[in-house]
Amino acid sequence: MSSLQAIRYRRGELLVLDQLRLPHEHHYDPVSTSEEAFDCIRSMRVRGAPAIAIVAALAHAVELHSGAHLSSAATTPDGTVAYIDSRLDYLYESRPTAVDLGNAITNLKNVVRDVDVQGQEAGAASSKIVEAYIAAAEEIFRKDTDTNKSIGAHGAAWLLANAPAKSAEGKVAVLTHCNTGSLATSGHGTALGIIRSLHQAGQLAHAFCTETRPYNQGSRLTAFELVFEKIPSTLITDSMAGALFNTRRERDHIAAVIVGADRVVRNGDTANKIGTYALSVLARHHGVKFIVAAPTTSIDLRTETGAGIKIEERKPEELTQISGAVVGKDGKVDTSRTERVAIADQTIGVWNPAFDVTPAELIDAVVTEKGVVTKGADGKFDFRDIMPERWADVVGQ
Numbered sequence: 001m002s003s004l005q006a007i008r009y010r011r012g013e014l015l016v017l018d019q020l021r022l023p024h025e026h027h028y029d030p031v032s033t034s035e036e037a038f039d040c041i042r043s044m045r046v047r048g049a050p051a052i053a054i055v056a057a058l059a060h061a062v063e064l065h066s067g068a069h070l071s072s073a074a075t076t077p078d079g080t081v082a083y084i085d086s087r088l089d090y091l092y093e094s095r096p097t098a099v100d101l102g103n104a105i106t107n108l109k110n111v112v113r114d115v116d117v118q119g120q121e122a123g124a125a126s127s128k129i130v131e132a133y134i135a136a137a138e139e140i141f142r143k144d145t146d147t148n149k150s151i152g153a154h155g156a157a158w159l160l161a162n163a164p165a166k167s168a169e170g171k172v173a174v175l176t177h178c179n180t181g182s183l184a185t186s187g188h189g190t191a192l193g194i195i196r197s198l199h200q201a202g203q204l205a206h207a208f209c210t211e212t213r214p215y216n217q218g219s220r221l222t223a224f225e226l227v228f229e230k231i232p233s234t235l236i237t238d239s240m241a242g243a244l245f246n247t248r249r250e251r252d253h254i255a256a257v258i259v260g261a262d263r264v265v266r267n268g269d270t271a272n273k274i275g276t277y278a279l280s281v282l283a284r285h286h287g288v289k290f291i292v293a294a295p296t297t298s299i300d301l302r303t304e305t306g307a308g309i310k311i312e313e314r315k316p317e318e319l320t321q322i323s324g325a326v327v328g329k330d331g332k333v334d335t336s337r338t339e340r341v342a343i344a345d346q347t348i349g350v351w352n353p354a355f356d357v358t359p360a361e362l363i364d365a366v367v368t369e370k371g372v373v374t375k376g377a378d379g380k381f382d383f384r385d386i387m388p389e390r391w392a393d394v395v396g397q
């Protein structure tokens with residue numbers, strides 16, 4: 001395998017890497033309908049805010065390419081737009097917290113409404129709308145990697161200029177949480193993209209990654225990506241972050257916690273994987289920078305504060321059971337055999353929120369593809385300058 005790819009696409013065919021089988025197996029599932037995409041997203045075979053949006057958008061593109069709209073009697077322009085809307089509305093329900101999916105859906109709905117079909121025969125007009133949808137979905141996929149590379153460059157430059165600690169060679173160490181790399185995006189990654197960019201520039205001393213309980217995106221996915229990219233790295237459990245900062249911050253030149261985002265709202269409050277908030281409190285206490293890496297597609301200007309974010313709650317089994325490859329008596333991992341085991345009393349009550357909200361107050365910088373946003377003299381984030389059109393559209397002048 002030459003590079004990690006969560007999503008493989010060519011017109012008419014979408015293949016999605018089953019992340020539940022990682023790191024032991026690399027299996028791609030064909031996804032060719034909205035129902036298959038919904039299931040793939042809900043069951044977290046694909047996850048990560050940008051990747052969820054891309055899979056939903058492309059799955060419907062494949063569905064349209066196969067002519068699914070024709071069998072749904074959507075052969076008039078209005079019927080075609082209504083059909084596309086209904087499939088996108090259905091996909092929107094797959095996971096609630098990440099805003100990228102909602103933003104992609106709004107964008108795609110606008111695209112199909114903007115197609116000029118004046119004076120055209122119904123069939124030709126319908127095809128033109130379908131073609132515009134497919135091209136727009138492909139563009140979301142194509143643009144994502146460029147966006148992430150830009151986030152990587154902006155974030156690395158900002159951190160090197162603002163790091164509270166650096167090695168004698170000017171390098172920094174960082175801690176990241178969850179998975180925000182190639183597996184959560186179309187490539188390069190957001191928070192992991194900054195780490196990748198620092199490493200490529202020879203300015204990364206070390207990357208620490210948390211296990212990210214309960215779903216273990218850190219140990220299953222980020223650790224896998226770091227090893228794959230040969231980035232010097234260490235895995236810790238979520239509960240070790242405080243001790244890491246307390247005992248090794250100076251020795252290891254730990255300059256920042258860098259995380260991704262599922263939704264950054266207008267005042268900068270940020271929903272991200274459960275455990276992010278605790279890391280932001282620890283970072284502030286220890287004088288470590290706290291950086292959110294997020295494409296502008298993860299920014300939700302409609303929601304004013306974190307109190308308005310819907311937090312997904314997931315099933316108890318994610319805490320009380322775990323699956324993994326079998327380790328033989330000789331200590332060797334048998335990747336052909338995976339097992340699910342119980343790790344808690346199966347009747348205990350469970351609270352399993354998938355995300356938490358970090359208040360803007362504890363965030364030092366939001367790194368987007370358009371640049372780095374920090375707080376103004378009033379202590380507030382202002383996204384007006386990096387997304388003026390969306391701001392005017394949503395918030396007004």
Ligand SMILES: CSC[C@@H](O)[C@@H](O)C(=O)COP(=O)(O)O
Pocket residue numbers: 047048049050098177178179180181184185189190191217259260261262272273274354
């Ligand atoms: C670039 S991915 C950013 C976030 O989506 C990521 O940090 C995260 O919280 C993912 O959660 P997940 O539940 O695995 O979809």
